[in-house]
Amino acid sequence: MNYSKCRVCKEPAIIDLPRHNANFCGEHFIQLCRRQVEKAIKDHRMLDPKDRILVAVSGGKDSLAVWDLLIELGYQADGLYIGLGIGDYSPTSEGYAQRFADQRGLKLITVDLRQDFGYDIPTASRATGRVPCSACGLSKRHLFDSVAMENGYEVVVTGHNLDDEAAVLFGNTLRWDIDYLARQLPVLPATPGFPKKVKPLVRLTERETAAWCVVRGIDYLLDECPMALGNRHLAHKNTLNEVERQSPGAKALFYLNFVEKMAPLLASHGQEMVDGLGTCDSCGRPTTGTTCAFCRVVATSSAHEPVPVELVLSKKARAAYLSDRQET
Amino acid sequence: MIIKLRNPTREVTVDGPRAAGRILEDLGLAREAHLVIRNGTLVPGDAVLDDADTVEIRPVISGG
Ligand code: SF4
Ligand SMILES: [Zn+2]
Ligand SMILES: [Zn+2]
Numbered sequence: 249m250n251y252s253k254c255r256v257c258k259e260p261a262i263i264d265l266p267r268h269n270a271n272f273c274g275e276h277f278i279q280l281c282r283r284q285v286e287k288a289i290k291d292h293r294m295l296d297p298k299d300r301i302l303v304a305v306s307g308g309k310d311s312l313a314v315w316d317l318l319i320e321l322g323y324q325a326d327g328l329y330i331g332l333g334i335g336d337y338s339p340t341s342e343g344y345a346q347r348f349a350d351q352r353g354l355k356l357i358t359v360d361l362r363q364d365f366g367y368d369i370p371t372a373s374r375a376t377g378r379v380p381c382s383a384c385g386l387s388k389r390h391l392f393d394s395v396a397m398e399n400g401y402e403v404v405v406t407g408h409n410l411d412d413e414a415a416v417l418f419g420n421t422l423r424w425d426i427d428y429l430a431r432q433l434p435v436l437p438a439t440p441g442f443p444k445k446v447k448p449l450v451r452l453t454e455r456e457t458a459a460w461c462v463v464r465g466i467d468y469l470l471d472e473c474p475m476a477l478g479n480r481h482l483a484h485k486n487t488l489n490e491v492e493r494q495s496p497g498a499k500a501l502f503y504l505n506f507v508e509k510m511a512p513l514l515a516s517h518g519q520e521m522v523d524g525l526g527t528c529d530s531c532g533r534p535t536t537g538t539t540c541a542f543c544r545v546v547a548t549s550s551a552h553e554p555v556p557v558e559l560v561l562s563k564k565a566r567a568a569y570l571s572d573r574q575e576t
Numbered sequence: 577m578i579i580k581l582r583n584p585t586r587e588v589t590v591d592g593p594r595a596a597g598r599i600l601e602d603l604g605l606a607r608e609a610h611l612v613i614r615n616g617t618l619v620p621g622d623a624v625l626d627d628a629d630t631v632e633i634r635p636v637i638s639g640g
Contacts, residue, residue, distance in 0.1 A: 251622045251623070251624075252620045252621075252622050252623075261620045262617065262618040262619060262620060263611075263618055263620055264597075264620040264621050264622075266607075271620050274618075308638060309636070309638075310638075411637070453608070454636045454637060454638065455608055455609070455610075455611065455636045457636075458611055458634065458636035459611055459618055459636075462611060462613065462618050462634075463618065470582055470634065471582075471583075472583060472638055472639060473639070476638065476639030477639065479639050481639050482637065482639040485609075485637050485639075486606070486609070486637070489606050489608040489609055489637075490606070492608050493606065493607070493608060568583075568584060571584060
């Protein structure tokens with residue numbers, strides 16, 4: 249039996265949201281999420297109904313939730329899945345993304361690093377000496393931009409939620425990293441050669457995006473990327489959740505007030521990078537050098553023999569990865 | 577009741593009846609980082625779970 253009631257209709261609640269000091273039934277929780285996303289889109293002028301939108305889809309809760317929400321709200325949005333070649337994680341996550349698209353008749357574009365560029369993330373990490381997430385982030389950013397520009401999408405949407413943005417903001421603030429802070433906005437406008445980038449879920453916590461998926465019956469990949477285990481981003485999230493426990497709503501205030509009050513003061517900072525861009529001699533995308541960072545990663549990594557994911561995991565991550573594999 | 581947990585995947589047994597929020601506390605799991613799902617449906621913290629229920633506690637924090 250349930251005790252708490254929906255704030256709107258007084259039917260039994262399915263979720264408590266301390267930051268709204270209220271409980272909601274399934275229907276009114278969905279309505280709340282939809283309104284939060286509509287507000288984010290409107291306040292930050294993220295999307296126009298005419299836009300051709302490309303959603304970066306990983307098979308996890310956030311990317312599937314944002315795709316579902318945009319379709320629900322009447323936008324035209326296709327998906328882009330990037331096969332990163334990370335052990336069993338990548339083919340499994342692709343299955344979730346593909347099934348979601350197929351069940352709803354949506355278009356999913358797929359790029360596979362190994363098939364299309366001759367490398368994968370573990371190999372790139374070893375070959376270039378970058379940590380896996382750095383090689384991964386660089387590859388994904390390049391491909392979001394290039395696939396969008398080549399296929400006529402004006403906007404790239406990512407599923408970053410309030411917890412993601414608050415954790416990154418927290419990390420950047422701990423270092424007072426002004427350049428990163430200046431660029432940490434829910435919308436990055438299009439510049440020559442680059443699509444507009446928007447984050448419609450910035451007003452929803454990850455508990456809310458996961459609950460959206462449960463209520464909507466979206467089957468998403470529950471497992472984490474093995475590289476993510478024990479990273480600093482997770483530590484920041486846990487820290488902020490402890491603050492949130494003591495003062496519900498603190499995460500939203502921290503991030504949303506940054507965007508409203510602090511980011512405008514930093515606006516002049518982010519601009520310099522746009523000027524003085526040349527063209528990559530290999531792929532033709534904008535770059536500050538002669539060959540862009542992505543093409544350099546491709547050249548070095550595709551010449552390297554394939555490295556299995558186990559070899560680039562930290563000791564702790566490897567133990568967790570291997571034990572979870574045995575169980576499933 | 578048997579409770580399914582993840583990351584790492586495991587099961588724990590907890591005596592019912594007990595409120596969902598109380599179970600999270602007893603297991604040392606942050607409310608902001610988890611959803612409680614009973615027989616396939618989400619439940620709020622004050623829902624009382626019984627021994628006959630199938631319960632999943634799903635972490636929602638991702639590091640990617
Ligand atoms: S955790 Fe790192 S390696 Fe894994 S998908 Fe995210 S950025 Fe890529
Ligand atoms: Zn209701
Ligand atoms: Zn290039």
